[in-house]
Amino acid sequence: MREKIKNYKIKNYFKYYLKVKNMITSNELRQKYLDFFKAKGHSIIPSASLIPDNDPTVLFTTAGMHPLVPYLLGEKHPEGKRLTSFQKCIRTSDIEEVGDKTHHTFFEMLGNWSLGDYFKEKSIAMSWEFLTSPEWLNLDKNKIAVSVFAGDNDAPFDQEAFDIWKNKINISEKKIAKLPKKNNWWGLESGGPCGPDTEIFYWTGDANKIPDSFNDDNDLWVEIWNNVFMQYDKKDAGILEPLKQQNVDTGMGLERILAIVNNLADNYQTDLFKNIINKIEQLSNKKYGINEETNKAIRIIADHIKAAIFIIGDYKAITPSNTDRGYIVRRLIRRAIRFGKQLGINQTPWTNEIAKIVVNDYANIYFELQKNINFIISQLNDEEEKFSKTLENGLKQFENQKLKVKSISGQIAFDLYQTYGFPIEMTKELAKEDGIDVDEKGFWEYFKKHQELSRTASAGMFKGGLADASEETIKYHTTAHLMLAALKKVLGNHVAQKGSNITAERLRFDFLHNEKMSAEQLQQVESLVNQAIEQDLIVSCEEMTLDQARTIGATGVFDSKYGEKVKVYTISKGDNIFSKEICGGPHVNQVGILGKFKIKKEESSSAGVRRIKAVLE
Ligand code: SER
DSSP states (O other): OHHHHHHHHHHHHHHHHHHHTTOOOHHHHHHHHHHHHHHTTOEEEOOOOSSOSSOTTOSSOOSTTGGGHHHHTTOOOTTOSEEEEEEEEEOOTTGGGBTBSSOOSEEEEEEEEEESSOOHHHHHHHHHHHHHOTTTTOOOGGGEEEEEEOOOSSSOOOHHHHHIIIIISOOOGGGEEEEOHHHHEEEOTTOEEEEEEEEEEEEOSOGGGOOSSOOTTOTTEEEEEEEEEEEEEEOGGGOEEEEEEEEEEEEEEHHHHHHHHTTOSSGGGSHHHHHHHHHHHHHHTOOTTSOHHHHHHHHHHHHHHHHHHHHHTSTTOOOOOSSHHHHHHHHHHHHHHHHHHHHTOOOSSOHHHHHHHHHHHHTTTOHHHHHTHHHHHHHHHHHHHHHHHHHHHHHHHHHHHHHHHSEEOHHHHHHHHHTTOOOHHHHHHHHHHTTOEEOHHHHHHHHHHHOOOOTHHHHTGGGOOOOOOOHHHHHHHHHHHHHHHHHHHHHOTTOOEEEEEEOSSOEEEEEEOSSOOOHHHHHHHHHHHHHHHHTTOEEEEEEEEHHHHHHTTOBSOOOOSSOOEEEEEEEEETTEEEEEEEOOOOOOSBGGGGOOEEEEEEEEEETTEEEEEEEEO
């Protein structure tokens, strides 16, 4: 009870504090952004899953544009040509950097898109209006500087963007930097829609010392918004082809803009972290903001547990494991636990306490969290229990080795991994803290000898990537629809897609089902799909509201508060309806061209999830 009263007081104090300081909350800011773009004719689309569909090159959704790639390449979007969203994102390329003031693995990206509609001038004018108009964010115009693409052998200097800033917006030329591709170009690493961008920076230093020119080396100029003018399609071998349509893709990180608007020194002081940090303070009896070592540990815990919760709580839930995405979740949780220990958190288990706060904070924005809260907590508890048992002994082992040999051999690093559950990245981080070396190459040699962990998960392949829309992958995409329908017919309606990964050579498909499929069931699925192919069923597409899609029994995810329009792909001939599924496309027109469908493997993917690998022959 006392706890309750205390929490109540903290909550109310916090509300009061925000009011007195005239702060804008994250919910208000998110809503303001959507309202602004809605008023400018954009449809609000919901955040997509953190786990991209049909994209073999990437582990997580890294930007708001990610789920929109097919539309940027020319597919028609059911909501029209102007879209706006807030997208949950995970960037894991530098997990070990998290702990300072600026890095996050989980963040939300506010974005607006023009799919072949407006282009540079309108995009820039709208960004400027939203940032500076007293009606919207009312930021100080003098504190804004921008950069544009300087041009190189592949694409010319962005004169148009430069002129718009200079002549239409009236920014002083000295505050318009011309920067190379490294700074002012955006696209996913593996290719697809891309183009020059213009970035907007805000001066976060002394208000009396606003420089009259922009220098991108000065960290006090903080990038707040990126407007990408997508006019190219990056093909294999890096060749840029003009896109059918000129698009705009903009992205603004919510955590960062919230800190800026509220004049806070770091993102972790915003309300997106406030309650979480209060909880960590309470669990550890330490205060945020007093010393850097404590700050670092608190930020790591706040960021990592939040990220893990969003990944586990996604409707395509990923659970901790030793491969791919699961390995990232494991790394996040284990790194947070290690820093929890360093911070002196004694309660066990404790990560679930943070989960309750995160779920509560985001409950009205990301409905899936509340829905999956029990699952999230049980997964966190399991992982925490596994790791807490070995962490202490592992650390002792590390210390012993350190004293004995002053470096960590491949064998020891492998032992720390195998026996004590230390991800290699954790061993490296510990060693770095002590200024000693780790024989990482040696570790991988031991590793390869012993088991098969996808190295990609730790080698950073997930920085960005793009579904390849080649003819072959489109075929596999349609095959995935046929297979899901066949699985439902054979196993029952509980079967739901958990994820798929398509390359030009094969289809990998994860779905909810509790037990191993029998040889007979596999055979039935194969022949149902092959029959559909032989009958040359026709693929058709219709646009409708999510409610209508539900009513007609389409397969898909129906969590959304916007009642937005979706595309439903039906595979049928006359009365013979084989599959109806919500999907962005693209698909083949008739399934006769798919060839012969063959299941190569059926195995467990994680608890309650099976995985099928299949090919077209
Ligand atoms: N795709 C761009 C980014 O992530 C703009 O949204 O910065």
